[in-house]
Amino acid sequence: MNLLAALPNLSTVPSVLAWKPFLQPAPGAQHWWWLLIIPMALGVSLAYKAIRVEDMRQLPREALRMAAQIVFGMVGLAVGLYVLVILILPYLPVE
Amino acid sequence: MHPVAAIAGWVFPGLGHIVNGNVRRGIAAMAGVLLLFVTGVLVGGVDAVDRKEDSLWFIGQAACGPITFAADWANTAFLKSGSAAPMIPLPPSVLNQTPQASAFKGLAHANEFGTFLAFLAGLMNACVILDALVRAPRSDRAMSGRRAEDVHSGFPNSGFPSSGPASGTRTTTSGGAA
Numbered sequence: 263m264n265l266l267a268a269l270p271n272l273s274t275v276p277s278v279l280a281w282k283p284f285l286q287p288a289p290g291a292q293h294w295w296w297l298l299i300i301p302m303a304l305g306v307s308l309a310y311k312a313i314r315v316e317d318m319r320q321l322p323r324e325a326l327r328m329a330a331q332i333v334f335g336m337v338g339l340a341v342g343l344y345v346l347v348i349l350i351l352p353y354l355p356v357e
Numbered sequence: 358m359h360p361v362a363a364i365a366g367w368v369f370p371g372l373g374h375i376v377n378g379n380v381r382r383g384i385a386a387m388a389g390v391l392l393l394f395v396t397g398v399l400v401g402g403v404d405a406v407d408r409k410e411d412s413l414w415f416i417g418q419a420a421c422g423p424i425t426f427a428a429d430w431a432n433t434a435f436l437k438s439g440s441a442a443p444m445i446p447l448p449p450s451v452l453n454q455t456p457q458a459s460a461f462k463g464l465a466h467a468n469e470f471g472t473f474l475a476f477l478a479g480l481m482n483a484c485v486i487l488d489a490l491v492r493a494p495r496s497d498r499a500m501s502g503r504r505a506e507d508v509h510s511g512f513p514n515s516g517f518p519s520s521g522p523a524s525g526t527r528t529t530t531s532g533g534a535a
Contacts, residue, residue: 308386312485
């Protein structure tokens, strides 16, 4: 598995220049889709903590903390599943 | 219960709290929900919201209110009509002998994540609406007042000397947060 292939690359630059936001899907999303975990975690944590914190002055810290928990939790799950599926399962006996 | 706030929260994310006087809370909830929704439509295009082709996803997305229906309208008006991009003929099927799709139709990751993020925005806004339904009006202001009393009454770790009730005793005021 080539991890470098998952990184954003310069081949999408021409299509980005011709991109019509909100009408056309974002170009090259297959290369950087995993980065969407950041706005997803920020949005979920901001909306959730906005209705959960008692003192609104704590909102930025609480929302950032929850976003970090989501991101690192999902990264941990990804690493765990990678170890299980790619490294451990091939060595298990078939029968 | 505050049904007017709940309806306002559906009309626009966070508006329910603002109507109820909890302005900062409403703006924060609005920012969170709109961040999800706008990111979804930005990544997947307006095709991420499709009432007919993704009807189950649309049920969740519709909790965001009229902005979801506006995106669905834009999808129909600009993409499915062919005014924004040329239509591409697709292989005929049993149900449709001359199927077509817009050249701007979202596929694969872009469409999946766009649809998912808009759906997530709807789910979060449903939580925000429920909170607006039950939260006491202007409770944020009452909370600030209570915190201020805590500070001046010598609440532990406040950094202020005790000048009110016994230290460590939380004072209560009427109209506190639900």
